[in-house]
Amino acid sequence: MNEVQEQTKTLFQVSDNGYYGQFGGAFIPEMLHPNIEELRENYLAITRSEEFQQEFQQLLKDFVGRPTPLYFAERLSQEYGANIYLKREDLCHTGAHKVNNTIGQILLAKRLNKKYIIAETGAGQHGVATATVCALMGMECKVFMGALDTERQKPNVERMRILGAEVVPAHSGSKTLKDATNEAMRHWINNPIDSHYIIGSVVGPHPYPDMVTRFQSVISEETKWQLKEKTGSEDPDYVVACVGGGSNAAGAYYHYLDRPNVELIAVEAGGLGVASGRSAATTALGKAGILHGSRSLVMQTEDGQVVEPHSISAGLDYPGIGPLHAHLFDSGRAKFYSVTDDEAMQAGIQLSRLEGIIPAIETAHAISVLAQMDLKSSDVVIINLSGRGDKDLETYIKWGKY
Template sequence: MKNTFEHALPDAQGFFGEYGGSFIPSELQLVMDEITQAYDECRRDPEFQAELARLYKHFVGRPSPIFHAENLSRKHGVDIYLKREDLNHTGAHKINHCLGEALLAKKLGKKKVIAETGAGQHGVALATAAALVGLECDIYMGEVDIAKEHPNVVRMRILGANVIPVTHGRKTLKEAVDAAFEAYLADPITQIYAIGSVVGPHPFPMMVRDFQSIIGNEARVQFQEMTGKLPDNLVACVGGGSNAMGLFSAFLDDTDVAIHGVEPAGRSLEQEGEHAASITLGEPGVMHGFKSYMLKDAQGEPQEVYSVASGLDYPAVGPQHSYLKDIGRVKYGTADDNEAIAAFFELSRQEGIIPAIESSHAVAYALKLAQQGVKGSILINLSGRGDKDIDFVVENYGAQYGISELVRRYTLPT
């Protein structure tokens, strides 16, 4: 299915209403202008679009299917559907924009792609795309997330990426972004920062959204073919918000479709540093080169954040999400750690699908909507699979959910 990239926003300066833009040093702005021009040429280039479509079909395995979760539907009294981005090659939605960014980097003559990663899915996807098109790849990842998401670290290294531990601050996603930005500023000529979500300076919030909009474009057609109508509700988790914008973008003009973004409430919404609910509790601010809702500390700096899902613990959110919140088109709610883990096990045991912890936040919120009596159908963007999370979940929650023995890690004899 061809991605049409037809969107009214952002404006020429990269703003979605008052959010977005490009708050970066002037010398870096020249590089961003070059990227913007190259991307504009690529999205209008039939050959670029044809190559991307070929890779989506034959490399990624698109279109990803929609699955009617009949067991969950019967249990909760509402029709629940899953957009199965977890079935993509590399196991998540991230490959959608990583392929586009890698092809763009190749067009620009870059030698290397660099990026941050939290849960490791963006890192794996970018390492995969870099290997495919013949680019070097550096991935910056917090030490906490390296330990937590060890399977994805191994995958990145097998694919040839250089995984660089980030050792300052909380050693998670925000610090990984800081480190990747610093590396990019040191050499914006031979390398490109392949940002992993709908965040950062213009054109990245637009560009990543456009590459991810294939999710919503497919879902719109698929759901109507399955049911004869559009879904009544959309639900997706929101950290930076790329998987959510990918689904939401095709339905924004359909006012009968209620749209829900789900932020991580972590251990407590009441305690600073124990959640990452940027839209729910944040205020407008500038970080990492763009303006958006962000969580601030007493000094107005980015607040420390936390989530059980490494891919969601970021103190800001994509600027288009901020705009959609302000105009009331999308409702943003939260799911906490315990709700997400409960949903992780419920989807696994009811439907035989192990979701990523990030995606489990969306599942948890959809189940809450059902409990609150929402009517009609719910389409959840199942943004990733949970292979990367099983060791962490078993070690930290296994006893609670009846897993009596931890999975033993064996080494081959020498």
């Protein structure tokens, strides 16, 4: 049986009422109450069933291409004086970790007799993954995407359309991920019957953060046995991942949450600098508040208005983090860093030149933090390489410093 089915409650698992410490919950309009309650009452029983797990695991293997490799990055390791392994989620079908979650949620939606799928996307990878599984299952799909992101992620927009999805640009606010999420939730409120909203990150009202984390936990589940094969131990010294909403990080951390000997490193988008007014470093700039249906850390003004974030990475351009990550920060279990746009882009070029892997700009943020860490030659570092850089070539070209 998959380890995602473990039932013992620990300090870092969601409580029965949907909280991680002081963060989480379900703050939703009355119109969505039946949908959220239906999910909350059924998601664990359905996803733990033998029939569900058999179909889920088969699709992960034969459709997604799991397990993804755990790759020893020899030249990158020499550069930073440690033993660095890359968990190659970029090699998943569709090019990122997002498909782990969309397969899980589409199977759940089918079992709840939903006919119509709604999604939001920033960098476009979740949108592509949602459009992909909707094509696979023959379901209608509407994807909301910030108008700015439709421009900087054009290849993913066209991929979604080719797969049969309707892509709806969001023209409000900063025209990025926050605004796409607002529009997607508004559409769901107006169309609650027979529809399922596939949230792409560990955000939103309970049970979404826990549900998405469980589907993504396959990342750390594989990492444990792969690392043991390579080093004789399941436990690295560090697990590093970028965090916007934070689904790739949640999946990479999951099976290490209760192992204090493994240090969890979260890397946020510093944008033009944390003090510049053009940043998405939520733990440095945010405070407790409600965003998109849960209580978490949110970048906001004194009177509670959400501050527009900035990142060169469309997938990290979000003014909050998931409630699990807020709890990991608040409790000190994870250490949070931020890196600037330029630092991330330089790290993306560095990985490309050293290892022949062009990373997504989101992932490049995680690579960049190596320069800030005090690493020893004996340290074993896992970096979750969450996506490939094909979608970001235009941004790399515009940046131009290579």
